[in-house]
Amino acid sequence: MLLRQLFDYKSYTYSYLLADEKSREAVFIDPVAGQLDYYLQLLNELNLTLKLAVDTHVHADHITALGALREKTGATTYLGKPGDVACADQPLIDGQTLTFGDIKIQVIYTPGHTDDSHSFYIEEADSRYAFTGDTLLIRGSGRTDFQNGSAAQLYDSLHNKLLTLPEDTQVFPGHDYKGWSTSTIGEEKAHNPRLRIDNKDEFITFMNNLKLANPKFMDIAVPANLGCGQK
Numbered sequence: 001m002l003l004r005q006l007f008d009y010k011s012y013t014y015s016y017l018l019a020d021e022k023s024r025e026a027v028f029i030d031p032v033a034g035q036l037d038y039y040l041q042l043l044n045e046l047n048l049t050l051k052l053a054v055d056t057h058v059h060a061d062h063i064t065a066l067g068a069l070r071e072k073t074g075a076t077t078y079l080g081k082p083g084d085v086a087c088a089d090q091p092l093i094d095g096q097t098l099t100f101g102d103i104k105i106q107v108i109y110t111p112g113h114t115d116d117s118h119s120f121y122i123e124e125a126d127s128r129y130a131f132t133g134d135t136l137l138i139r140g141s142g143r144t145d146f147q148n149g150s151a152a153q154l155y156d157s158l159h160n161k162l163l164t165l166p167e168d169t170q171v172f173p174g175h176d177y178k179g180w181s182t183s184t185i186g187e188e189k190a191h192n193p194r195l196r197i198d199n200k201d202e203f204i205t206f207m208n209n210l211k212l213a214n215p216k217f218m219d220i221a222v223p224a225n226l227g228c229g230q231k
Helices: 033-045 066-073 151-160 185-191 200-207 218-225
Strands: 002-008 013-019 025-029 049-054 076-078 097-100 103-109 118-124 127-133 170-173
Touching: 002 033, 013 033, 013 170, 025 097, 033 066, 049 066, 049 097, 066 076, 151 200, 170 185
Parallel strands: 025 049, 049 076, 127 170
Antiparallel strands: 002 013, 013 025, 097 103, 103 118, 118 127
16 A cells, blocks of 8 residues: 655645545545645646545544545545535545555544544554544644534543554654654554543543643634635
């Protein structure tokens, strides 16, 4: 599988371009609108056909390129829960399988950061990959204080879903602020301070007392992303 981890410096967002090297079918995960020209250039240079464009959740810190990629490439877009975001071609459903070429993506509903958060899991050859959005970050996790977030749901998503994946699963998060581009489930179990709070009530108390400022572009990004990044 071809995998490119792409970075938007304004929002510290990781986007991912994945492709089946035989069929040349590709998928973008969490694309950023400001990087659209670069994405199109890369697709052309690598001779890829974009089949899918998916967001892990409705983002609050940047505008998505879902709608623009659909317009430019004809890709099918996926976002949110059933009945949630009308702009996408399809909602994401827990347990469903998305395909590009011979590669299968397992959709895992992981609410907590937001009520529409999903993660994506791929087993390919001898490798395993988890694209965790803002649910599981390297040595951290997403916040839970807006967009119907829930510390209790985040705890369950982390401990009952993502941490049950094989320990050698590579973790590719939605953001990183230290330059740590990837991790593994086993590494996060051992060293992520939020995962080491293994009492649910203590975790809820911790998350509910973070007192973080709202994302800088939240009032612009959320409404735009409810329209898949298009006016």
